[in-house]
Amino acid sequence: MKQILVRSFIRFKSSLPPLSTLEKFNFRVSTHTINQVNENIDEYLNQPIVLNGHLNRKPRLMAKNSFAEIRDSSGNSVQLIFRPESTGEKHFQTIESSMVEESCSVEGLVKLKETRDGSKQWELLVTNYQRLNESNLDAARLENLKHTNPQDLPPHFRYLQLRSKKYQDNLKIRSKLSNLIRSTFIESHDFTEIETPLLFKSTPEGAREFLVPTRSSNLFYALPQSPQQYKQILMSSGFTRYFQLAKCFRDEDLRADRQPEFTQVDLEMSFVSSSDQVQIVVEDVIYQVFNKGAELPMYIVNEKGNLIELKNFNNDKTQFTKLTYQDALSKYGIDKPDLRFDLAFKNLSAYFTNNNEDFPIVEACVLKQGLVDGKIPKALTDSLNYNRRKPFVIGIKKPADIKWYRKFVEKGILTLRGEETAIDNFLSVEVGDIVAFSDRMEIPYENPTPLGKFRQLAISEYDNKWQRPIETSEGLIDEYDASKVFVGSWVVDFPLFNPTDVSNGDEAYPSYDKSNFESTHHPFTMVKTEDYKKLSSDPLAAHGEHYDLVVNGVEVGGGSRRVHDAKLQQFIFEEILGIENYRQLFGHLLDALSMGCPPHAGLAIGFDRLCAMVVGSSSIRDVIAFPKNQSGVDMVVESPTSVDEKVLKEYFIKSL
Amino acid sequence: MKQILVRSFIRFKSSLPPLSTLEKFNFRVSTHTINQVNENIDEYLNQPIVLNGHLNRKPRLMAKNSFAEIRDSSGNSVQLIFRPESTGEKHFQTIESSMVEESCSVEGLVKLKETRDGSKQWELLVTNYQRLNESNLDAARLENLKHTNPQDLPPHFRYLQLRSKKYQDNLKIRSKLSNLIRSTFIESHDFTEIETPLLFKSTPEGAREFLVPTRSSNLFYALPQSPQQYKQILMSSGFTRYFQLAKCFRDEDLRADRQPEFTQVDLEMSFVSSSDQVQIVVEDVIYQVFNKGAELPMYIVNEKGNLIELKNFNNDKTQFTKLTYQDALSKYGIDKPDLRFDLAFKNLSAYFTNNNEDFPIVEACVLKQGLVDGKIPKALTDSLNYNRRKPFVIGIKKPADIKWYRKFVEKGILTLRGEETAIDNFLSVEVGDIVAFSDRMEIPYENPTPLGKFRQLAISEYDNKWQRPIETSEGLIDEYDASKVFVGSWVVDFPLFNPTDVSNGDEAYPSYDKSNFESTHHPFTMVKTEDYKKLSSDPLAAHGEHYDLVVNGVEVGGGSRRVHDAKLQQFIFEEILGIENYRQLFGHLLDALSMGCPPHAGLAIGFDRLCAMVVGSSSIRDVIAFPKNQSGVDMVVESPTSVDEKVLKEYFIKSL
Structure with missing residues (x-):
């Protein structure tokens, strides 16, 4: 982990700031947004309004009039004009010392603005300008970046990045999508959102978890990589339709646009006798996200290999294109093919x-x-x-x-x-x-x-x-913007187990130890009925009841029918996967299954990735307010940090 | 922390279970819920239906007919009747080995049931009974507890507790409330839900945080006690109306019905010039929760000291009863008085x-x-x-x-x-x-x-x-069920600072060091305008812009207008509170304030406690799926656990 840069900072005098500081708390609240006036300039012409916001550009002080620009929370900006005949002398003085990005409350009259192209625009003739807080943004370089490439602002200035329209929009869409997903689950499909613990149990074999020391010697919680085990226990707890927007944690290398903490749309259904029952719900959620959440059409591949728009969610059958693992690999060489392309x-x-x-x-x-x-x-x-x-x-x-x-x-x-x-x-x-x-x-x-x-x-x-042509009632469309086309598909029939990869990296071909098995997804996945006997005769030939949700070459989600028979689950842990301490790791799950746990199946969707797709970004950092960098550092609050030995002692640990 | 009990468990034979195991995965999905039939018995009479669920009681095997009872996911149960003339022989055999709580799929005909009181009831004449999973629940004592006092079942049988109607209802109401709160914020008040990091920064002075070691020597994250600092940074990030149902963590004694992790309804608004703007939104949220979420009326105290029902949320002014800290303490001796009572x-x-x-x-x-x-x-x-x-x-x-x-x-x-x-x-x-x-x-x-x-x-x-009388248009009501009456109030004008309590516990009266100050709530709270100068002359006499939301003697939430002036915030950290390393702890916040951060105010509501109030429970454990016990132990998954020294080394720590 890289050393955190020490930033220069201003240290103020240690006396109570002057009484005038109180003025910052006493101001007129906005009466309008800029957008409201934009939409009906004539109605507001010559009317007095109040705007709250930030100075979007450094003010231009001219011989007579002065100019500034305010940006409000709608992300829009408008010109402020200071005229000696309308604007009091003290407001000129204020604006003289103004910095870009200071916050302010401005009163003024809506006036028509002369434009070169004759379009109707307005400006605000200022009658009162009140600074609500100073800004330190004195570097012209930063101001430029702010306007052109906010993502390139220094990461500890995340708050400046976030003020830009791109990030405002991204996080507002994320909020909209999470709300839409919740209402789809709850209102359309009768699901219950249930929060599961984040202080979970350490599973020593998994090297990708975060530990949490307690104030007892050698007792640790671990942060969950997913709510998988708790949700299966919930299936044994009488809840038939569970979902959760769950926080998950993974302590791994952060290349490949990953984050140590992420959000997962997690669901599980009991008394399920076919994967389709889960897939139908998920198709509705995904359909709502793209169609209602972002007005982006969804497509599937028809029997001719063309794309056709999905016009409606169907409660009775799955509609997304389905292909098997073997087909996906044979035709496209990957288990998450981008089906927009032939x-x-x-x-x-x-x-x-x-x-x-x-x-x-x-x-x-x-x-x-x-x-x-x-x-x-x-x-x-x-x-x-x-x-x-x-x-x-x-x-x-x-x-x-x-x-x-x-x-x-x-x-x-x-x-x-x-x-x-x-x-x-x-x-x-x-x-x-x-x-x-x-x-x-x-x-x-x-x-x-x-x-x-x-x-x-x-x-x-x-x-x-x-690109596959899009088939419409008016014929085929060959040329289109692929970034606005989303193809939903399921990849199914994965091998249930993989052999262990024992390549040393130098060989021309990878090599595998076919006597040591790993779960392709996780050990809770049920085998396909027709392959049941292969569990003992030839595990590598057995296929699993797993399904991946793939949109445009991105694995958006994955799920499976689970093993709800405790004996079978134990056999898989012990005999196939050779997990010796399975009782310590998964005993609670076996116990819960043994108590009449009904058949169940579920799925998890990577919510950050889904949001990034919807806003058309390639990085999940664009849809997370405060992401960690590739070294796991939060550059805004400067974490992680070192901790005093004395404090560590309270947790019965010592730093090495 | 107590030693976790080692539970006995069944170890199955290590061979692939018989092919018949597959039958557990292949069954008829329910066509109806018991409730549907309850509501219109005549319509379903003699019709075939399929129910999925659990055996609610141990079957009674009689000489001729046998009887069982199925409970489905609606929480309702109905009698199953096995008759030789309708039910195949093999189903009698199945039911003979059945245990209570096994899961099953049952086909049968809806039949009228003879009742002593002549009320119309039905039973299911079984044509097909399929066991979907065995249950281990062979102790009659547990079966009894399940019916009478599910909360007294052994805590590692949480899944049995959760199957009872009480917990099913509680967690479903919780889900309903969280969805209602979200839609109120988003749809009625234009808020954006933004997720803030859970891998936060250690603040060494706070002894109540959980640390998270990283794979770098002596670098730790900490789990947040609240999103306070991130949400203030969000206010400097251009978001004017933020909320979040946030996970928070506190490593403290768990007496007093607390949990190490809890959920907080967190909100913050910028360009706010008065506490009322926040309180109005919160009153709507609380009003919705009680009225819409649970059909429980809300009351306020009128000028005569009577309770009157709050008929509508008001977007223009606060309506909850307001009283000052000094009034609350003088009249009722506490800052969260139960105002149902005079x-x-x-x-x-x-x-x-x-x-x-x-x-x-x-x-x-x-x-x-x-x-x-x-x-x-x-x-x-x-x-x-x-x-x-x-x-x-x-x-x-x-x-x-x-x-x-x-x-x-x-x-x-x-x-x-x-x-x-x-x-x-x-x-x-x-x-x-x-x-x-x-x-x-x-x-x-x-x-x-x-x-x-x-x-x-x-x-x-x-x-x-x-009890205060309830004033209605038809006169005063003196006698009523106080558990169904909820009085909303604000307590305001708290002292901004407290002197440090230096009592040794043996004295008759507590004693205080009046030269050492602590924040009554937190150091980010703004002082009341009229007390500004007292910050330097007599901090203990200064009142804060803090407001507590109190319902029926429970502090449901607390909030404040914040200091957005960096100089003033630094003065409070350094000069009043004497926090020497304020730059290390809060430098990121001062930086964010310095960048033109607008005036802002917010509040946080304890969501677990709110849910417990709504369902009429005195314990938050009743509205949490998997609570920790008073020793911080999750009895279901048996965490926390010890971790191998070898594994700890990867995190550069060692157990003491």
């Missing part, structure tokens, strides 16, 4: 073998006319853009390149299985195309696969390409 | 002196006809019921006792200042009355005063006595 892979295993038993599937992705000025865009081949392995990427620059595979056959990387003509017909590659090929396991544990990563890079590299 | 004190200082400079005010409380069978109820005199000091309590058993004060004068405890007749006229004591008297400081820092505590004891000792 661009599916072709399986070449009928034509080639790569002589690799563990990674036998050879597949290709063809970017039709993908060459740019005859070249492959660098982003598609840059190793830094790939996790470990990357595919072979070939530009079809001349007719001979259509036989792109020949050189890989020569090198022994590929072995031909059939006629070249069959391959050529199957792929129908032309000059101008880019071919990428790679190999993968039958059930790929690399996620994304090398080719899946290639597809993501291709999607972000090209504008308005590979 | 019973005000009489100041006897004109008639007596007690020769105690520091505690010069002699006052009495007379319980008219308070003697019970000629005796003083023991609760009024039991020392255990008082904090430190207690008043003298005298029963007026015979005419001579009307001169009750004579013996105190003889003993030198009181000195007469005037004629006995004047006293007698002033108090007009009669045989059958109880007189209690005590003394206090001019500005009492004992809160409640001894006499205030006496008043509380008297209120809870007598039924339907001392």
